[in-house]
Amino acid sequence: MSDSNDAPRKPARKKVELDPRFLSYKHVWVYIEAERGEVHPVSWELLGEGRKLADQLGVDLVGVVLGPPEARTRAICEEAFHFGANRCYLVQHDALRDYRNEPYTKCLTELVDTYQPEILMLGATTLGRDLAGSVATTLATGLVADCTELVIEAESRCLASTRPTFGGSLLCTIMTQRHRPQMATVRPRVMAMPDADASRRGEVIEHAFSIVETSIITKILQFIPDDTRDKPNLPFADIIVAGGRGLKKPENFQLVWDLAKVLGAEVGASRPVVQAGWAELDRQVGQSGKTVRPKLYIAAGISGAVQHRVGMDGADVIIAINNDSNAPIFDFAHYGIVGNAMQILPALTEAFRKHLAQARKAG
Amino acid sequence: MHSVVCIKQVPDSAQIRVHPVTNTIMRQGVPAIINPYDLFALEEALRLKDRFGGTVTVITMGPPQAEVALRKCLSFGADHAILVSDRAFAGADTLATSFALSAAIGKVREDQPVDLIFTGKQTIDGDTAQVGPGIAKRLDYQLLTYVSKIVDIDFGKKEITVERRAEGGVQLLKTAVPCLITMLEGTNEMRFGDMADMFRAARYPLKVWDRVAAGIEDVAKIGLKGSPTVVGKVFAPKPRSQRAEMIEVHDNDPQDLVVTLLAKVFTRHPKIEAEIIKCAS
Amino acid sequence: MAEKFDVIVVGAGMAGNAAAYTLAQAGLNVLQIERGETPGSKNVQGAILYADALEKIIPDFRDDAPLERHLIEQRVWILDDESYVGSNYRSEEFNREPYNRYTIIRAHFDQWFNKKARDAGALVLCETTVTNLLLDGKRVIGVATDRKGGEIYADCVILADGVNSLLAKKAGFHDEIKPRDVALAVKEIHFLPQETIESRFNIGEEEGVVIEMAGKITAGMMGTAFLYTNKESITLGIGCMLSDFKEQQVTPYQLLEKMKDHPAIRPLLAGSEMKEYAAHLIPEGGYHAMPQVYGDGWMIAGDAGMFVNGLHREGSNLAMTTGKLAAETLIELKEQGKAWNARSLARYQAKLDDSFVMKDLRKYRQAPAIFEKNPHFFTTYPELLNRAAHTLVKVDGVDKKSKERSIKSAFVEARSRLGLLGDAFKMWRAFQSR
Ligand SMILES: Cc1cc2nc3c(=O)[nH]c(=O)nc-3n(C[C@H](O)[C@H](O)[C@H](O)COP(=O)(O)OP(=O)(O)OC[C@H]3O[C@@H](n4cnc5c(N)ncnc54)[C@H](O)[C@@H]3O)c2cc1C
Ligand SMILES: Cc1cc2nc3c(=O)[nH]c(=O)nc-3n(C[C@H](O)[C@H](O)[C@H](O)COP(=O)(O)OP(=O)(O)OC[C@H]3O[C@@H](n4cnc5c(N)ncnc54)[C@H](O)[C@@H]3O)c2cc1C
Numbered sequence A: 001m002s003d004s005n006d007a008p009r010k011p012a013r014k015k016v017e018l019d020p021r022f023l024s025y026k027h028v029w030v031y032i033e034a035e036r037g038e039v040h041p042v043s044w045e046l047l048g049e050g051r052k053l054a055d056q057l058g059v060d061l062v063g064v065v066l067g068p069p070e071a072r073t074r075a076i077c078e079e080a081f082h083f084g085a086n087r088c089y090l091v092q093h094d095a096l097r098d099y100r101n102e103p104y105t106k107c108l109t110e111l112v113d114t115y116q117p118e119i120l121m122l123g124a125t126t127l128g129r130d131l132a133g134s135v136a137t138t139l140a141t142g143l144v145a146d147c148t149e150l151v152i153e154a155e156s157r158c159l160a161s162t163r164p165t166f167g168g169s170l171l172c173t174i175m176t177q178r179h180r181p182q183m184a185t186v187r188p189r190v191m192a193m194p195d196a197d198a199s200r201r202g203e204v205i206e207h208a209f210s211i212v213e214t215s216i217i218t219k220i221l222q223f224i225p226d227d228t229r230d231k232p233n234l235p236f237a238d239i240i241v242a243g244g245r246g247l248k249k250p251e252n253f254q255l256v257w258d259l260a261k262v263l264g265a266e267v268g269a270s271r272p273v274v275q276a277g278w279a280e281l282d283r284q285v286g287q288s289g290k291t292v293r294p295k296l297y298i299a300a301g302i303s304g305a306v307q308h309r310v311g312m313d314g315a316d317v318i319i320a321i322n323n324d325s326n327a328p329i330f331d332f333a334h335y336g337i338v339g340n341a342m343q344i345l346p347a348l349t350e351a352f353r354k355h356l357a358q359a360r361k362a363g
Numbered sequence B: 001m002h003s004v005v006c007i008k009q010v011p012d013s014a015q016i017r018v019h020p021v022t023n024t025i026m027r028q029g030v031p032a033i034i035n036p037y038d039l040f041a042l043e044e045a046l047r048l049k050d051r052f053g054g055t056v057t058v059i060t061m062g063p064p065q066a067e068v069a070l071r072k073c074l075s076f077g078a079d080h081a082i083l084v085s086d087r088a089f090a091g092a093d094t095l096a097t098s099f100a101l102s103a104a105i106g107k108v109r110e111d112q113p114v115d116l117i118f119t120g121k122q123t124i125d126g127d128t129a130q131v132g133p134g135i136a137k138r139l140d141y142q143l144l145t146y147v148s149k150i151v152d153i154d155f156g157k158k159e160i161t162v163e164r165r166a167e168g169g170v171q172l173l174k175t176a177v178p179c180l181i182t183m184l185e186g187t188n189e190m191r192f193g194d195m196a197d198m199f200r201a202a203r204y205p206l207k208v209w210d211r212v213a214a215g216i217e218d219v220a221k222i223g224l225k226g227s228p229t230v231v232g233k234v235f236a237p238k239p240r241s242q243r244a245e246m247i248e249v250h251d252n253d254p255q256d257l258v259v260t261l262l263a264k265v266f267t268r269h270p271k272i273e274a275e276i277i278k279c280a281s
Numbered sequence C: 001m002a003e004k005f006d007v008i009v010v011g012a013g014m015a016g017n018a019a020a021y022t023l024a025q026a027g028l029n030v031l032q033i034e035r036g037e038t039p040g041s042k043n044v045q046g047a048i049l050y051a052d053a054l055e056k057i058i059p060d061f062r063d064d065a066p067l068e069r070h071l072i073e074q075r076v077w078i079l080d081d082e083s084y085v086g087s088n089y090r091s092e093e094f095n096r097e098p099y100n101r102y103t104i105i106r107a108h109f110d111q112w113f114n115k116k117a118r119d120a121g122a123l124v125l126c127e128t129t130v131t132n133l134l135l136d137g138k139r140v141i142g143v144a145t146d147r148k149g150g151e152i153y154a155d156c157v158i159l160a161d162g163v164n165s166l167l168a169k170k171a172g173f174h175d176e177i178k179p180r181d182v183a184l185a186v187k188e189i190h191f192l193p194q195e196t197i198e199s200r201f202n203i204g205e206e207e208g209v210v211i212e213m214a215g216k217i218t219a220g221m222m223g224t225a226f227l228y229t230n231k232e233s234i235t236l237g238i239g240c241m242l243s244d245f246k247e248q249q250v251t252p253y254q255l256l257e258k259m260k261d262h263p264a265i266r267p268l269l270a271g272s273e274m275k276e277y278a279a280h281l282i283p284e285g286g287y288h289a290m291p292q293v294y295g296d297g298w299m300i301a302g303d304a305g306m307f308v309n310g311l312h313r314e315g316s317n318l319a320m321t322t323g324k325l326a327a328e329t330l331i332e333l334k335e336q337g338k339a340w341n342a343r344s345l346a347r348y349q350a351k352l353d354d355s356f357v358m359k360d361l362r363k364y365r366q367a368p369a370i371f372e373k374n375p376h377f378f379t380t381y382p383e384l385l386n387r388a389a390h391t392l393v394k395v396d397g398v399d400k401k402s403k404e405r406s407i408k409s410a411f412v413e414a415r416s417r418l419g420l421l422g423d424a425f426k427m428w429r430a431f432q433s434r
């Protein structure tokens, strides 16, 4: 949504009918993002979500796999079935070896035009956003970015996509009523990872896509992989201890590290803390940082502003420490301690240390 | 060389508050700023101008107040500024916005060919990152998103080489000019214009284009009508159905407190205990 | 080629905008330079606007100026630690147009005012700081700025750069301001829904309240506090003399925190969201601390010239008026074909002397010294007053006569008979004209 004048727009009142051109559009698609043979986990998360939508609509869940002609590309379809897809459209072509906007947009657009899905979801990754924007424009359909919730509106059978707006201060629900497919992107870790079931099978439909390399203008000269050593991987951490501005001084942030060390946890931070340089950018949790889904999230001295919340409220258990009993974080944490983080954190560290020592002795 | 930079004036979302009852944006005191991501795009265009010569045109679609943002771009060193403004654009989603902007850029091209179009990575109000790709598609320009560096431009061959942020690494890409670049944040720092630019910006006769001037005939493609997405409901995030279970402060002893807490958490969520033992070992 | 203007106005606050507008309106070639990102951006918070001064510059300002609420009620509170004694004045007369006082948000108001100046023809450059005055001997011939190629020339420079004018200091027009001549004020803005403000303060849409406060909240320092209602926010703040802060080793922030925690103030702010915090100096040295305000090719207007009536918290109206008078002096002299030198610009001083500005400042010229030498106005009295009120109001079986006696003896004990008399006289003198 990028309305220039009075955003957010007034809720539409009139009910809008689907354009008859699109009556035949059916099934829920998930674009399976794979680069150099590796599937981005967000694709599986989307299959988990897509399964629910497809069941609700009584249609199929379809994975779309594009890649070079290799055994690995085909194998991705099998994995997609394990995560819930009934069917996969598979396109194998040398031009699809590394991601480039032009051949990928052409290919995905062609698939949509040929097989006509009602819903098409992509991960809101750099790849997904690049591809989704181009495909949606080519198809002249609606695209909702960075959704945090997707449901089917029972009456219209439309996809109602909820996303943060105005820097996360508000949420809005957006629908594409007249056009198909209804497109949405979802950030990694916003949806839960479904369990894989290796016994599930599905149908692979191979689509022949023709394009000549010489007609593609953009060439990849080189790919320089990121150095991932020593980089925190917050989105996939199981335990996170996070600190906020309530810790007052950079020295106190050490208390967060101390606890994290005992727990074998990752360290997260709120934005002001990152901006003040107490923690690296990779550790920022929230709207403009990482979305995380740990089993346990301990937040110390974090107020719980929506922009922080959207990044972490998918955690299984949230423990909040804040000296203000009215802090918004207590509205969505599971356990709250009203107290001074500078005292509670060391106490927690100590308690966990003891508990773990006992558990080790016992086990 | 001619670059067009798309900028948007946005409310400074760091200062937005939501009315607790009506869930509407309280705009009072919220300053309008240039979308911070767009400044990286503008600075990059200005740097290319420094290197290769040429002109930089900034363009925005927005209300009349957006003039301030455009003048500011001029004071940084942009040569021309166009405000695309018409009531008919109100309520545009990204598809309609990219349509209007690409039409206007089409008009700009009639006067002088456009080699590069720059946009920011995304806006801080819409946050979609869709307008850039949308413009590229409509104008049939090559699209380069998340560019972190412009390595080289070969004007003879009409080729450009850039580094692009991709998942898990950086792509070194070569493509043809004209193309559209969405610039990654943090890649450069906006300059401080000199006095001559300040005077030029203050005196510049701003071009304001309405729908017709922007070359748009089909009103069904702009504004609310041209927007396939429909905003249904705007609301504030709900608190969880129940508030956090508060652990009482026993005689202010933090140690007691956390022991109580752990006992509760572990009884209620035995998996967490197992998880901690796993992680910690 | 270097740019040259008739007049350069430094600053786009109240004084600068009034001057630039008046000059441009008269067809002079004016350049206004403001260091903030936008006019008013350095002036983030709410304030009270006195209509009269603005009316004399832009008579129909009410048509489009961003005004928050017009004030219909004034409360005065003398605070002790847990209580206050106060008085209210509310009148329907304040509800009849044209209204006399408004609350404004400076960031919005200054932009509006500056737009008026631009529409009248002034050229405005923001985000540009004037770093020096260009001199030819003693004559000011232009300004230097922090931008490359930033020297600009003019026949006259009006310094409207606010309190603690670095430029005037650098040019040697006035000395370093003494800490006892400036108050340090801190303000916060707290957002609340419009309806909440209206019910909490018992006011209708567009109506506003101001609360002036003194007493224990300034921790014995010379100063006052205030709170007023904007449309969707409340501005509150507290200010004390800079010299006192230095001596007492308290920070203004601590004072403000304590103030917000006062049992009479806390409920007014309940549920609000604090938005901005800012500290700002107010020149309160008054008449005796005023510098020379004109010379060869230069004039000073507004806070930069110490034109503030600290006792009545009036500043913006003096700033606007002095800006306007400075401009009018230049316009008249130009019409008469006279050069803008120290001799001719003395007319500015004459205009000032003739206006309420200097009359008021003269009238209150003793006030700063009196309050400064008598700190018990800010310590002992609030306590005594509050205790007296408590004794009187509480129904506890003690007869009224005994109560009165105990109140009286408390006062005498604390201040002695002579002291009380002296205090009354001093107070009277502080407010009386001579
Ligand atoms: C466009 C946009 C994007 C944003 N993106 C993000 C984002 O990705 N991530 C993010 O985190 N924020 C983000 N923010 C900022 C967000 O709005 C909040 O400002 C931020 O999350 C607040 O951080 P905080 O809780 O650490 O600090 P504060 O809000 O200052 O809260 C500090 C808390 O600590 C408590 N406290 C104080 N002392 C103690 C003590 N001794 N012991 C215990 N508790 C104490 C206080 O009661 C308070 O609740 C974004 C904002 C915008 C506008
Ligand atoms: C807490 C507080 C509460 C107040 N409440 C009231 C009130 O309720 N009512 C009232 O009438 N008055 C009030 N005042 C006083 C009033 O704000 C001032 O008297 C008034 O703003 C003075 O106007 P000015 O134009 O002289 O200065 P300012 O409004 O301060 O404007 C000076 C401008 O010059 C710019 N500037 C400074 N240096 C340079 C430079 N070198 N180059 C370029 N630009 C420069 C500044 O950025 C600023 O915009 C209050 C003051 C304070 C601090």
Ligand SMILES: Nc1ncnc2c1ncn2[C@@H]1O[C@H](COP(=O)(O)O)[C@@H](O)[C@H]1O
Pocket: A001, A002, A004, B006, B007, B008, B035, B037, B038, B059, B060, B061, B062, B094, B097, B101, B118, B119, B120, B121, B122, B123, B124, B126, B127, B128, B129, B130, B131, B132
């Ligand atoms: N109304 C507009 N006018 C000009 N450029 C825009 C407008 N809206 C978006 N853009 C450009 O498109 C980019 C992406 O915007 P968005 O898709 O809203 O995140 C921005 O960084 C701008 O460069």
